[in-house]
């Protein structure tokens with residue numbers, strides 16, 4: 340009889356954007372100082388969990404920011420072909436109540452075919468479990484047990500497991516599975532889409548959003564599609580389809596040149612400017628401190644001029660928290676060398692009329 344969960348084991352495997360490994364370790368030293376760095380390759384770091392230390396909670400994993408996913412590592416399998424590797428995967432992890440199999444390449448340039456490898460791993464399962472995964476029945480359950488396989492090369496796979504206890508934990512390797520639909524003004528559409536999915540943000544139609552750094556307009560387009568009334572601030576021109584939208588208005592200027600009283604009354608402030616994070620935070624602060632009620636939420640991209648600046652993250656998050664927000668952050672899989680900060684004020688209605696009554700400053 341298969342047991343429900345494998346034992347947590349002594350090692351965790353964390354994946355990240357290629358190049359973000361040092362930033363991830365820096366962050367681990369801040370939020371999970373008990374872990375000990377072990378193996379390190381492009382796109383992944385493993386950590387040893389010392390005896391007696393409880394495994395990280397989903398909240399701990401989220402606070403790692405640069406980790407796309409963190410799984411309990413069972414080790415590696417090596418072999419000449421997918422069939423023999425798949426058999427070794429099951430020997431290594433044993434029989435459990437697997438609800439899903441996640442396969443992804445450690446390096447996007449790798450030669451592995453995740454779809455074929457997933458099929459080989461599922462084919463090597465006992466028939467009842469195979470049927471449960473193939474039918475998608477287990478996926479419908481909240482928090483199914485996931486068998487993880489990170490493909491290092493055609494002959495070497497890393498194997499582990501996790502419980503799919505949050506949106507990004509249902510995506511293989513924590514990589515957002517959506518692709519940019521045709522007709523969008525920029526990739527920022529997909530970045531905002533990933534941010535909304537990751538943090539479970541419900542945008543309420545009719546609410547007002549302002550974006551600082553709006554051109555060419557993908558993020559504004561995503562907000563408009565959610566039914567919001569949008570102002571885009573940017574000296575550069577926004578895509579003509581976005582510009583013509585009846586619920587859109589562009590203010591062609593730099594964020595700091597907008598008068599404070601014009602910044603009042605927004606429910607959401609989005610920022611995606613290619614400037615230093617401290618300048619982005621200063622621009623956001625003007626919106627938050629504008630007269631009237633503060634925005635309910637913030638979705639901000641902080642661009643890192645170099646990876647070393649990731650060390651400033653605790654101070655940036657503390658600044659947002661100091662404005663009266665609960666701040667969360669993640670390096671999105673659809674973004675570049677940048678961090679997405681999402682912050683929401685607690686106990687504030689997002690319905691346009693009620694929000695005004697309940698949030699006066």
Ligand SMILES: C[S@@+](CC[C@H](N)C(=O)[O-])C[C@H]1O[C@@H](n2cnc3c(N)ncnc32)[C@H](O)[C@@H]1O
Nearest residue numbers: 525527552554555556557558593594611612613
């Ligand atoms: C990465 S792009 C923004 C992409 C955009 N969010 C989208 O959805 O397509 C960065 C933008 O920031 C704008 N920008 C840079 N500094 C700015 C400032 N001080 N005020 C407003 N916009 C600024 C640039 O003109 C540029 O269009």
